[in-house]
Amino acid sequence: MSFVAHIREADQAIQTIEEHLLGVKEIAEAIGHKIGVKHIAGLAGMLHDMGKYSSDFQQYIRDAVENPNEPPKRGSVDHSTAGGKLLFNLFHVNVKDQYKVILAEIVGNTIISHHAYLHDFIDPQLDSPYIRRVRDKDNFPDYLNAKRLFFEKCMPEEELQKYINKATDELKQFLHNTPPQKYEEQYMFLSKYVFSALIDADRTNTRLFEENKSQENNAHSELFTSYYQNLMNKIMSFQTHPAANHSINKLRAEMSNQCDAFAERPSGIYTLSIPTGGGKTLASLRYALKHTIKYNKKRIIYIVPFTTIIEQNAEEVRSILGDDSNLLEHHSNVLNEIDENDEHEDGRMNKKQKLKLAKDNWDSPIIFTTMVQFLEVFYSKSSRNIRRLHNLSEAVIIFDEVQKVPIRCVSLFNQALNFLKNKCHSSLVLCTATQPALDFVDNKLELNSDAEMVQNLNHVSEAFKRVEIIDRATERELNNVELAEWISTMLDTLDSILVIFNTKTVVKDLYQRLKENNSNVNIYHLSTSMCAAHRNQILKQVREDLHEGRQVVCVSSQLIEAGVDVSFECVIRSLAGLDSIAQAAGRCNRHGEQELQQVYVIDHKEENLKYLKEIAIGKRITKQLLIDLKRDPDSHGGNILSIQAMDRFFQRYYEEFETDLNYFISNLEKDMTEILSAPKREYSFAKAYCKKTGNWPPLMITNSYHTAAKYFKVINNTTTSVLVPYDVGKEIITELNGYQRIEEISQFFKKAQHYTINLYKYEIDELDKNNNLVSLMDGQVLALTEGAYSLEYGLDIEGEGELEFHLV
Known part of the structure; x- marks a missing residue:
C-alpha cells in the first residue's frame, strides 16, 4: 500500500x-x-x-x-x-x-x-x-x-x-x-x-x-562576477566625463575606492556615512559585489524605509548590471493571509493552496525591500514572512537610511542584526548620511571596531555642503494660504521648488491651491496614496521638467526626501526630526549646480501630528536646537546639520523614547524583548506559573513566540496591501482570477509589486461601504475599482476618480 x-x-x-x-x-x-x-x-x-x-x-x-x-x-x-x-x-x-x-x-x-x-x-x-x-x-x-x-x-x-x-x-x-x-x-x-x-x-x-519539476539550482556566484565587471566598466566610464576632475566627483571616486578596499575585510556590522549626493548607491553596491565574490555570499539585499527608494535604486542598479530577471523589488505582501491555521484544508489543490506554495521566499540574487518587510520576517505572525528568514543568511545586507528604524523596534532590530552577524555569516552595512545612535538601548548593536568605511568624515561633510538652512520655524507658524502666496512670489525668481510636508492632507490641499493660482507652472503632487508605478511616472515628468528648465513645483509627503534623485533650486520643509531636515536638504542643489541654495524650515500650522508621535517629538527637539543656534550661533557646531547637532538630536530623541525602545506591549504591560528572550528564572510568565502551581514549568524554554508575534506591528496602525487599476495594474486585476499554475502566481507576486498601495482599516472600511473594493483569489487579494483611483491623487476614497488606462 x-x-x-x-x-x-x-x-x-x-x-x-x-x-x-x-x-x-x-x-x-x-x-x-x-x-x-x-x-x-x-x-x-x-x-x-x-x-x-x-x-x-x-x-x-x-x-x-x-x-x-x-x-x-x-x-x-x-x-x-x-x-x-x-x-x-x-x-x-x-x-x-x-x-x-x-x-x-x-x-x-x-x-x-x-x-x-x-x-x-x-x-x-x-x-x-x-x-x-x-x-x-x-x-x-x-x-x-x-x-x-x-x-x-x-x-x-x-x-x-x-x-x-x-x-x-x-x-x-x-x-x-x-x-x-x-x-x-x-x-x-x-x-x-x-x-x-x-x-x-x-x-x-x-x-x-x-x-513535476526537479530541485532548482539557486547558485549565483557567476552572476556576481559579471555584475562586478559591469559595475567597474560603468565606474571607469566616469573618468572620461568632462566633469571628472570636479572636486565633488573626485571625492565620490575616492569614497567608492575606499568601499572597494573595505570589502576585503571579514563580514561584520559596518557603517557607510556618505553624505547625500555622494554616490552612496554605487559605492555600497561596489562593496557588496566585491565582498560577495570574496566571501561566497549568496545574495545582496537592500533594506530601505520607503518604497520610492526601492523604485529609484532598483532601476539604477538594474541599468548598470544589465539584468532585470534576477533583481526582485519587494514592496509589500500582495497576499493577505486570512486563516492563521491552514492544516485542515480539504486536500484539493485549490487557489488558496497554490497561493501558499507560490515562490515568494527571497531567493533572488539581488533584492530591494523595505524596513517593514525586514522586521516582519523576524517578528510578525505570518508563515509567508518567516519563510524568507533563512535567505538573510550568508548575505550582504545594506540598510539604506537606517535612521528610519521605528523607535519601538530599535532593540528588536539590533538583536536581529547581531544574530545575522554572529550566527548567519552575513555582512551588514548601515548606510546613511545621518547615523543614529543605535547602541543607546540595552540590547546594543555589536558594531565592529573601526566600523566606518569612509575616512575623514568631517572633511567629506564640509566638501559636500551645497545648501544653507534658513530657519523660519522659530519665527511663526504658517498655513497653506500663506504658503501658497509665498511660493507664488518665489516663482518670480526661481524655476523649481520642492515642498515637503508630514501629512498627506496638507500636501493635497497646498497642491490644489497652487494649481489654481499658477496656471503657467507645472505643479505635481506625490504621496503614498499612489502606487509605485504611478509615482515613478510623476517623478519621470518632474525630472524631465527640471532637465528642460521648465518652471516646476512639487508638493510631496516625506517619501521624496530619502534617496530620490531629484535636484531643486529651493526646498521648503515642514518642521520634523533633524534627520528628515537633512534628507530634505539632499533634494536641493543636489549635484552642486549652484554655489549655495536655500532650504527653508517652517512650522506648519495645519498639520495634525496627533497620531504621529515620532514625528511630533522629532519636530519639538529640532525646534529647540534651532532656538539654541539662534541664541548662540556657535552652539552645536555652529550648524544645524553638523555632526554635533545630529548626535545631540539622536541623544535627546532616544531619551524621549526610553520606555519604548524595547517594544512595550501595553495590553500585557511587558516589553516584547522579555516575552521573546527572557531567561526562565526572570521571565514574569514563568514566575507567575510557578507561583500559581508551586512548580516551575516542565520546560527548558518558557518564552511566548506566538503572543509576541500577535502583538507585533512595525507601525501602530496595521495596513493592508491593495491592488490598484493603474496602467498595467488593470490587466493584473483582470487576469488574476484566471491564473491556474503555481508558476504563474509566483510571477504575479513579482509583477504586482508596482501596482499596490497600503491602506489603513478605516480606508478599507470606507471603500467597502462605497462598493469600491473587490475581493479576488478567495478573499486573499484585494483590489480597487476603477472609480476609486485618480491620476492626480492616487487613492480616491470617495470613489469619484476619473482614470484613463494606458495599457502596455
Missing part, C-alpha cells in the same frame, strides 16, 4: 509520505547547513508530516480527492502533532540530557506549528499551548501505528537516534561562546531559523511535485 502525502492535480500522480519527508529533509538540511544546524533543520523536515501515516489521514486525503463535491469535514484530522509528540516522548519523559530536551522543544515546536505560527511555551493565561499539543492532546488513536510506519518506511529508530545525536552536537556548538543569560535569545532565533527552513522546504518540495 502507498501512503499518500499529496496527489497531483494535473495527472493524479501520488507523492508518498516517505518521498515527501525525505525530500523536505534534504532541502531543510541544505538550509540548516548554512549556519551549522544541518541536522536540526533536517530533523524538523523529516518528522513534520509523520502524522500523515495515520489511517485517518489516509482516508481523509483520498476522500477529499475522490469526492470533490462531498469533501470530508474540515479539521477532522491533525497530522502535525505526531512528530512533536515523538520528540517529547523520547526526551521529556525521562530527562537525562538537557541539550536533547532543548532540541526536542525547539524542533518539536516548529513541527506542531508548521501550518500556523510558532506556539507559546507559556502564554499570558499561564498555560502551555506547546505542552497541550505534545503531551496532553489525547485524540491520536493511530499515533503508535504512525510511529511504527515512520520507522519502517523512512528511518529506523536506531538511525534516528544517531541523527538526533548529530543535531545535539550542532546545538551545543551553536550555543558555544554564548553567555548563559543570552541562551533564550539564541533559542528564539534558532527556532525561527529552523521554522523558516521547514516552511520553505515543505512548500518548495510540494510545489516542485505539483509542477
Whole structure:
C-alpha cells in the first residue's frame, strides 16, 4: 500500500509520505547547513508530516480527492502533532540530557506549528499551548501505528537516534561562546531559523511535485562576477566625463575606492556615512559585489524605509548590471493571509493552496525591500514572512537610511542584526548620511571596531555642503494660504521648488491651491496614496521638467526626501526630526549646480501630528536646537546639520523614547524583548506559573513566540496591501482570477509589486461601504475599482476618480 502525502492535480500522480519527508529533509538540511544546524533543520523536515501515516489521514486525503463535491469535514484530522509528540516522548519523559530536551522543544515546536505560527511555551493565561499539543492532546488513536510506519518506511529508530545525536552536537556548538543569560535569545532565533527552513522546504518540495519539476539550482556566484565587471566598466566610464576632475566627483571616486578596499575585510556590522549626493548607491553596491565574490555570499539585499527608494535604486542598479530577471523589488505582501491555521484544508489543490506554495521566499540574487518587510520576517505572525528568514543568511545586507528604524523596534532590530552577524555569516552595512545612535538601548548593536568605511568624515561633510538652512520655524507658524502666496512670489525668481510636508492632507490641499493660482507652472503632487508605478511616472515628468528648465513645483509627503534623485533650486520643509531636515536638504542643489541654495524650515500650522508621535517629538527637539543656534550661533557646531547637532538630536530623541525602545506591549504591560528572550528564572510568565502551581514549568524554554508575534506591528496602525487599476495594474486585476499554475502566481507576486498601495482599516472600511473594493483569489487579494483611483491623487476614497488606462 502507498501512503499518500499529496496527489497531483494535473495527472493524479501520488507523492508518498516517505518521498515527501525525505525530500523536505534534504532541502531543510541544505538550509540548516548554512549556519551549522544541518541536522536540526533536517530533523524538523523529516518528522513534520509523520502524522500523515495515520489511517485517518489516509482516508481523509483520498476522500477529499475522490469526492470533490462531498469533501470530508474540515479539521477532522491533525497530522502535525505526531512528530512533536515523538520528540517529547523520547526526551521529556525521562530527562537525562538537557541539550536533547532543548532540541526536542525547539524542533518539536516548529513541527506542531508548521501550518500556523510558532506556539507559546507559556502564554499570558499561564498555560502551555506547546505542552497541550505534545503531551496532553489525547485524540491520536493511530499515533503508535504512525510511529511504527515512520520507522519502517523512512528511518529506523536506531538511525534516528544517531541523527538526533548529530543535531545535539550542532546545538551545543551553536550555543558555544554564548553567555548563559543570552541562551533564550539564541533559542528564539534558532527556532525561527529552523521554522523558516521547514516552511520553505515543505512548500518548495510540494510545489516542485505539483509542477513535476526537479530541485532548482539557486547558485549565483557567476552572476556576481559579471555584475562586478559591469559595475567597474560603468565606474571607469566616469573618468572620461568632462566633469571628472570636479572636486565633488573626485571625492565620490575616492569614497567608492575606499568601499572597494573595505570589502576585503571579514563580514561584520559596518557603517557607510556618505553624505547625500555622494554616490552612496554605487559605492555600497561596489562593496557588496566585491565582498560577495570574496566571501561566497549568496545574495545582496537592500533594506530601505520607503518604497520610492526601492523604485529609484532598483532601476539604477538594474541599468548598470544589465539584468532585470534576477533583481526582485519587494514592496509589500500582495497576499493577505486570512486563516492563521491552514492544516485542515480539504486536500484539493485549490487557489488558496497554490497561493501558499507560490515562490515568494527571497531567493533572488539581488533584492530591494523595505524596513517593514525586514522586521516582519523576524517578528510578525505570518508563515509567508518567516519563510524568507533563512535567505538573510550568508548575505550582504545594506540598510539604506537606517535612521528610519521605528523607535519601538530599535532593540528588536539590533538583536536581529547581531544574530545575522554572529550566527548567519552575513555582512551588514548601515548606510546613511545621518547615523543614529543605535547602541543607546540595552540590547546594543555589536558594531565592529573601526566600523566606518569612509575616512575623514568631517572633511567629506564640509566638501559636500551645497545648501544653507534658513530657519523660519522659530519665527511663526504658517498655513497653506500663506504658503501658497509665498511660493507664488518665489516663482518670480526661481524655476523649481520642492515642498515637503508630514501629512498627506496638507500636501493635497497646498497642491490644489497652487494649481489654481499658477496656471503657467507645472505643479505635481506625490504621496503614498499612489502606487509605485504611478509615482515613478510623476517623478519621470518632474525630472524631465527640471532637465528642460521648465518652471516646476512639487508638493510631496516625506517619501521624496530619502534617496530620490531629484535636484531643486529651493526646498521648503515642514518642521520634523533633524534627520528628515537633512534628507530634505539632499533634494536641493543636489549635484552642486549652484554655489549655495536655500532650504527653508517652517512650522506648519495645519498639520495634525496627533497620531504621529515620532514625528511630533522629532519636530519639538529640532525646534529647540534651532532656538539654541539662534541664541548662540556657535552652539552645536555652529550648524544645524553638523555632526554635533545630529548626535545631540539622536541623544535627546532616544531619551524621549526610553520606555519604548524595547517594544512595550501595553495590553500585557511587558516589553516584547522579555516575552521573546527572557531567561526562565526572570521571565514574569514563568514566575507567575510557578507561583500559581508551586512548580516551575516542565520546560527548558518558557518564552511566548506566538503572543509576541500577535502583538507585533512595525507601525501602530496595521495596513493592508491593495491592488490598484493603474496602467498595467488593470490587466493584473483582470487576469488574476484566471491564473491556474503555481508558476504563474509566483510571477504575479513579482509583477504586482508596482501596482499596490497600503491602506489603513478605516480606508478599507470606507471603500467597502462605497462598493469600491473587490475581493479576488478567495478573499486573499484585494483590489480597487476603477472609480476609486485618480491620476492626480492616487487613492480616491470617495470613489469619484476619473482614470484613463494606458495599457502596455
